[in-house]
Amino acid sequence: MPELPEVETIRRGLDGWVIGRRITDVEVRHPRAVRRHHAGPADFRARLLGTTITGTRRRGKFLWLPLDSGDALLCHLGMSGQLLIEPPDKPDGPHLRIRLVFDQAEHQLRFVDQRTFGEMLVSPDGAELPGEIAHIAPDIYDPAFDLAEFSRRLRARRGEVKRALLDQSLISGVGNIYADEALWRARLHGNHPSQELSDAVARELVEHIREVFDAALNAGGTSFDALYVNTNGESGYFDRSLAVYGRAEEPCRRCGTPVERIKFTNRSSFHCPSCQIVPG
DNA sequence: AAAAGCCCCTGCTTGC
DNA sequence: TGCAAGCAGGGGCTTT
Numbered sequence: 001m002p003e004l005p006e007v008e009t010i011r012r013g014l015d016g017w018v019i020g021r022r023i024t025d026v027e028v029r030h031p032r033a034v035r036r037h038h039a040g041p042a043d044f045r046a047r048l049l050g051t052t053i054t055g056t057r058r059r060g061k062f063l064w065l066p067l068d069s070g071d072a073l074l075c076h077l078g079m080s081g082q083l084l085i086e087p088p089d090k091p092d093g094p095h096l097r098i099r100l101v102f103d104q105a106e107h108q109l110r111f112v113d114q115r116t117f118g119e120m121l122v123s124p125d126g127a128e129l130p131g132e133i134a135h136i137a138p139d140i141y142d143p144a145f146d147l148a149e150f151s152r153r154l155r156a157r158r159g160e161v162k163r164a165l166l167d168q169s170l171i172s173g174v175g176n177i178y179a180d181e182a183l184w185r186a187r188l189h190g191n192h193p194s195q196e197l198s199d200a201v202a203r204e205l206v207e208h209i210r211e212v213f214d215a216a217l218n219a220g221g222t223s224f225d226a227l228y229v230n231t232n233g234e235s236g237y238f239d240r241s242l243a244v245y246g247r248a249e250e251p252c253r254r255c256g257t258p259v260e261r262i263k264f265t266n267r268s269s270f271h272c273p274s275c276q277i278v279p280g
Numbered sequence: 281a282a283a284a285g286c287c288c289c290t291g292c293t294t295g296c
Numbered sequence: 297t298g299c300a301a302g303c304a305g306g307g308g309c310t311t312t
Contacts, residue, residue: 002305002306003305003306006305032288032289061306061307076306076307078307079289079305079306080289080290080291080304080305080306081306095290113289114289114291115289115290115291115304116289116290117288117289117290117306117307118306157282157283158282159282159283159284163283163284168306168307175305175306176304176305176306177305178305222305228305245305265284265285266285266286266303267303267304267305268303
């Protein structure tokens, strides 16, 4: 899915457009898109009608729009979700899941999602922090992110460091791409046991995450194809800067050794076998 | 309690 | 050509 930089790019795109707008119609085109709104699509619609969006917020890969009702419209893009600001006369694509219509607006907001892993729900009293995502750890840009606490919890874990980075309850916003990129920058192998990391290395790892996120944000996010776009439907360009992800057999940008691809929990991991060594 | 596996989807690519 | 398997950047739930 979009990882933190892509979701943040989308949040910024929404921020300049949705704030202050009043919702006048809601159309749920696919029930799966609101599957975690347990009261169902009709209730989802009813709770949104007539409310005004007061802001745009994000934690990790979750995005929410606080409403003047005190509730929040919570959204996760899953693997292929898009939030598009489009004119009403633009034809609906086959993957349109939810449409939001606003008072006196020349555009509407469309939630488009090919693979339907994404979702929206209305979180009661969720404006400040939706209860549905209270278990997600703060991401590195959140003032609540506690570096010492992250280091302590990371090093208390059994298991491998890459799996830890992907655990959203430990640190949020990192997915498969940026985990590989940050580990490469840190010269750590993803299979490195978390428990063997020093406090200094754990803190450095966060700095590498920050650097790769900052770089991706400056490029407008990563996109391999037309699935990953901002609210204008445009792709980011950070894929041109990826050091290891998707670069199997290509030379490591540091030492020239061919990048290796390995299986990791039914996914792919990429690393440099020279720069990133597992101890022991 | 924490960690690992399974599952949910669609569409594109690859290999027989 | 046709079909099956593999693959894709997710998280929640169940099991161990």
